[in-house]
Amino acid sequence: MKEQGYSIILSRINCESYFYKHIKQNDSFNSEEKCGKINFTTYDDWYNSLSKHMKQNLRTAYNKISREEIVQELKIYDKNNWSKNTYKRQIDEIYERRWQTKNNAKFNFIKKILRRFSNPVNKLLNQYPERLLFILCLNGKVAAFCSCIYRDKKLYIPRLSIDSVNFKNYDVGSLLISEVLKYNNEKKLFNVIDLTRGGEPYKFKLGAIEHFNYQMQI
Numbered sequence: 001m002k003e004q005g006y007s008i009i010l011s012r013i014n015c016e017s018y019f020y021k022h023i024k025q026n027d028s029f030n031s032e033e034k035c036g037k038i039n040f041t042t043y044d045d046w047y048n049s050l051s052k053h054m055k056q057n058l059r060t061a062y063n064k065i066s067r068e069e070i071v072q073e074l075k076i077y078d079k080n081n082w083s084k085n086t087y088k089r090q091i092d093e094i095y096e097r098r099w100q101t102k103n104n105a106k107f108n109f110i111k112k113i114l115r116r117f118s119n120p121v122n123k124l125l126n127q128y129p130e131r132l133l134f135i136l137c138l139n140g141k142v143a144a145f146c147s148c149i150y151r152d153k154k155l156y157i158p159r160l161s162i163d164s165v166n167f168k169n170y171d172v173g174s175l176l177i178s179e180v181l182k183y184n185n186e187k188k189l190f191n192v193i194d195l196t197r198g199g200e201p202y203k204f205k206l207g208a209i210e211h212f213n214y215q216m217q218i
Helices: 018-023 043-049 052-067 088-103 109-118 120-127 172-187 201-205
Strands: 009-014 029-039 072-077 131-138 141-151 154-162 192-197 209-217
Touching: 043 172, 052 172, 072 172, 088 141, 088 154, 131 172, 141 172, 154 172, 172 192, 172 201
Parallel strands: 154 192
Antiparallel strands: 009 209, 029 192, 029 209, 072 131, 131 141, 141 154
16 A cells, blocks of 8 residues: 655745756656846946836935925835834735735735734744845835845845835835835945846836746645
8 A cells, every 4th residue: 555645835935046056857847937137237226127118116205205396205214124114014904904905815814914913924034144225215105115134235125015005106116126226236235136026017118028926736
């Protein structure tokens, strides 16, 4: 009688990771997920690589903010001032609203608290030493944010959310990426922005190129 065995499913194996390079000859991959990354040299090079339509969208967004005399700020938190983030409640609410809309689900109070503390991305961001939080504020309110980690000159963005209720007419997602790249143009921290899982069209409008995550079963 054949004994019943066990299988292990490994998900979201990045095609550029060291792990993938060692196991890519394995024939156990059973799915792939399109992702996007932006190769970065300078802000001008990035901007000039965009389509004519995307350039116009950015100009329109910046002009709208200037015309309406909105105060725009990019707040940046790293391991040295992570605990001083005074926007945490706003960020949690924006992300949870986005998650519920995307997944057609609702949280009660208990589930909301449990998710905040048990979510693996939250745990990673709170523990990983090289972490960054970029917050785009308009008139002092969070319009968009991205939570990131970086290593080996690469910035990984596992979480990016926008306030599509209060700032839906300002293209704040594009503005956030633009401001992050301006910051990096000065600091030279990374030369790749990995927008991680998901092939949403906005990533490729912002100059991303395709790469893939894989799932394998062993």
